Amino acid sequence: KGILDKIKFKNGKFIKEERIVNAVNNISFSIDKGKVFSLVGESGCGKSTTARTIIKLIDPKGGNIRFDGKDITNLTGNEMLKYRKKMQMIFQDPYASLNPRQRVLDILTEPMLFHQVVSSKSEAMEKAFEILKKVGIRSEQATRYPHQFSGGQRQRIGIARALAVEPEFIIADEPVSALDVSIQAQILNLMMDLKEEYNFSYLFIAHDLSVVKHISDDLGVMYLGKIVEKGSKKHIFNNPLHPYTKALFSAVPKLSGTNLKNSKNVQGEIPSAINLPSGCYFHERCPYAKPICSKEMPIEKEVEKGHCVLCHQY
Numbered sequence: 001k002g003i004l005d006k007i008k009f010k011n012g013k014f015i016k017e018e019r020i021v022n023a024v025n026n027i028s029f030s031i032d033k034g035k036v037f038s039l040v041g042e043s044g045c046g047k048s049t050t051a052r053t054i055i056k057l058i059d060p061k062g063g064n065i066r067f068d069g070k071d072i073t074n075l076t077g078n079e080m081l082k083y084r085k086k087m088q089m090i091f092q093d094p095y096a097s098l099n100p101r102q103r104v105l106d107i108l109t110e111p112m113l114f115h116q117v118v119s120s121k122s123e124a125m126e127k128a129f130e131i132l133k134k135v136g137i138r139s140e141q142a143t144r145y146p147h148q149f150s151g152g153q154r155q156r157i158g159i160a161r162a163l164a165v166e167p168e169f170i171i172a173d174e175p176v177s178a179l180d181v182s183i184q185a186q187i188l189n190l191m192m193d194l195k196e197e198y199n200f201s202y203l204f205i206a207h208d209l210s211v212v213k214h215i216s217d218d219l220g221v222m223y224l225g226k227i228v229e230k231g232s233k234k235h236i237f238n239n240p241l242h243p244y245t246k247a248l249f250s251a252v253p254k255l256s257g258t259n260l261k262n263s264k265n266v267q268g269e270i271p272s273a274i275n276l277p278s279g280c281y282f283h284e285r286c287p288y289a290k291p292i293c294s295k296e297m298p299i300e301k302e303v304e305k306g307h308c309v310l311c312h313q314y
């Protein structure tokens with residue numbers, strides 16, 4: 001559950017309104033070491049909330065988060081710092097996540113020194129140049145500021161910053177959604193090359209199945225704060241079971257996001273996360289809905305090994 005802050009105009013005044021939303025509700029998944037797990041779904045389905053909860057930018061109201069077998073849900077201070085170093089995040093909008101007043105070199109050396117992955121400023125600089133080279137930024141560009149780079153280059157810098165502290169796990173929240181298609185491919189290739197080299201694990205967030213097809217080992221499909229289907233890439237792409245997953249496949253990808261309105265496998269609009277439907281959250285839009293669907297939330301079933309679905313049909 002999360003608090004959603006909204007600015008509302010009421011009685012001639014702007015006021016801040018807080019509403020409680022069920023952003024993510026009773027989900028469970030695991031990511032194997034060195035693998036890519038992708039979370040896919042329309043915007044507002046809770047993908048980013050899930051990511052932010054894992055690195056504890058949001059406090060979960062229940063459940064737990066384990067890293068390397070250790071429960072990190074309630075860690076604080078220095079103990080949590082150790083894990084924050086191991087888990088890094090790459091954001092959708094690199095511009096918003098890079099300090100505009102910092103030179104690229106400082107953007108990289110600061111976290112290295114903070115997390116003590118280097119013992120001196122000169123060692124940090126040396127390492128920063130090495131990483132920049134790996135992500136395709138030339139050393140003479142290292143003294144420039146973020147606004148002097150293109151969107152794709154800024155995302156390279158965002159990736160370099162994540163690499164700077166030698167993470168084991170990277171959360172990439174729609175890292176290519178804001179980029180031109182030609183640049184998207186370059187960034188995805190770079191991310192995969194780096195994974196090969198460093199063997200870290202990814203949680204990759206996307207609204208479009210086609211983006212994650214070639215990079216994922218496993219996937220979870222999210223709808224209104226629930227994982228409605230999860231499994232290996234083969235399960236999801238060769239044998240999609242949940243009506244929502246099928247709808248995502250038949251949707252026409254648009255620059256602004258997956259547009260389910262063009263899909264024949266789904267009807268209506270995504271319901272509000274504040275007034276969740278009864279029963280299966282998808283029932284109002286599902287072409288296969290039966291009477292039970294509006295009454296009871298289905299329970300997760302493992303249909304084949306590692307392939308789970310949340311739907312009364314199974």
Ligand code: SF4
Pocket residue numbers: 242243244280281282283284286287288289290293298310311312313
């Ligand atoms: Fe459709 Fe019912 Fe399955 Fe929900 S439980 S996805 S409404 S068939």
Ligand code: MG
Pocket residue numbers: 043044047048173174
């Ligand atoms: Mg998001």
